[in-house]
Amino acid sequence: MPELPEVETVRDGLARHVLGRRVEDVVVHHPRAVRRHAGGALDLPGRLAGRTLSAAVRRGKYLWLVLDDDAEEALLVHLGMSGQLLVRREDTALTLPPPEHLVHPPTPPPLPLPAAAPGASADSALTADSALTAESALTAEGALTAEGALTAESAPTAESALTAAPGVPSDPERHLRVALRLDDGARLWFVDQRTFGHLLVADLVPTADGRPGGQGSPVPALPEPAAHIARDPLDPDLDRAAWARRLRQRRTEVKRALLDQSLVSGIGNIYADEALWRARLHPRRATDRLTQRAALELLDASEAVMREALAAGGTSFDALYVDVEGASGYFARSLDAYGRAGEPCRRCGTPMRRESFMGRSSTFCPRCQRPSRG
Incomplete structure (x- = not known):
């Protein structure tokens, strides 16, 4: 999608x-x-x-x-x-x-x-x-x-x-x-x-x-x-400190929160995996265990990966996504987590792991993204 x-x-x-x-x-x-x-x-x-x-x-x-x-x-x-x-x-x-x-x-x-x-x-x-x-x-x-x-x-x-x-x-x-x-x-x-x-x-x-x-x-x-859709990480009118507080008030897993379009919009499975990898957070990390600093770092990571993807025209795995002129994006070449199960982590070399999640999957580094990190 x-x-x-x-x-x-x-x-x-x-x-x-x-x-x-x-x-x-x-x-x-x-x-x-x-x-x-x-x-x-x-x-x-x-x-x-x-x-x-x-x-x-x-x-x-x-x-x-x-x-x-x-x-x-x-x-x-x-x-x-x-x-x-x-x-x-x-x-x-x-x-x-x-x-x-x-x-x-x-x-x-x-x-x-x-x-x-x-x-x-x-x-x-x-x-x-x-x-x-x-x-x-x-x-x-x-x-x-x-x-x-x-x-x-x-x-x-x-x-x-x-x-x-x-x-x-x-x-x-x-x-x-x-x-x-x-x-x-x-x-x-x-x-x-x-x-x-x-x-x-x-x-x-x-x-x-x-x-x-x-x-x-x-x-x-x-x-x-x-009207129910929240602002997104690239929106200059997003109140970042207030967003981090709302995230920490949720009693859920951090990836589930990132996919909630009423909390923050625009993030799907691809960029959730990428942002969590950059922020060194396990997908199932409890949101109410995050510090304010960790929550803000996650938002920063989400913004950074999306800006890089935008500069590359987005992510295309097949011809289903193209721009208005029919050209595909090429950010798939730069993905650090999504779709890389079994491949070495780009930070530590540990094989990336894939687990089922909400009918989809999460790909993460079991060493860099330990559940206890917050």
Whole structure:
């Protein structure tokens, strides 16, 4: 799942490519991608057509595009496991990362993808004899335009939700879920192989602390569905001392606390392992046994690793994470903990250990990150 550095890389790309552009029309190719939008696939195109994208904002793993200058609504995006926002222009081909650019952790090989189903391109319209009625469009896997017309999209199968084989980029047109056409001819695509991500138009509500909603925000507001999300380690408005006190008041394990998006946002399994390794803390260390200094050092470590990952364009293990121009990040080459089970610790040489944790795993050094450290 994309974490803070990957989502911030996407936000920065959107800020450079689409701000100030007006949405000309919208095509929903898969209703699941807008399942959390109150009006569903029939309503979203009309809510976006004619609106200007005035700001690109991120808090943690949530990303939104402020609509118009009055900043009352935003297009909220959560990338889920495999979501991508790609900017494509008529005169340029989409750039995909070459296989050799990708670095992969030692994970079991995924099942192969089935061959792509033949059919029309993602932007082509259905012929008259295969057009769906307005009533059937509510449950169909077709694409809805602002006028209610339909475009072709093959129904996803259980097999198509599987991760692509390492080094094999997913086909962006095959997994295109929502397409926005902008007034300068560019198209903003939401591509999602696993369809766990989603888009919706949401009201902006005031932030609890009266400060800007997130990175790139011009106003102290954020989308209502993201109001519970805490500030992240890169947010200049994060009260670091207060955060450390809240962490120490929790009666839980430190890694579990790092993954709690209501305490600190943007950290997932990759960067939790990396931050804990840098701070020399065992993933199961009790938060109420941490000193204030140790808690602040953990926050510093989280910020440092995320800034380094951001400078590298994020972490890509396969083609499921790319920036808005289709390029993958390369921070995977610099990981100190995640995915390095059995390899020597970069500090002391002890083999790194991997343990199950919350349905996932933790990778740590049993010597540098002893449970008793605090």
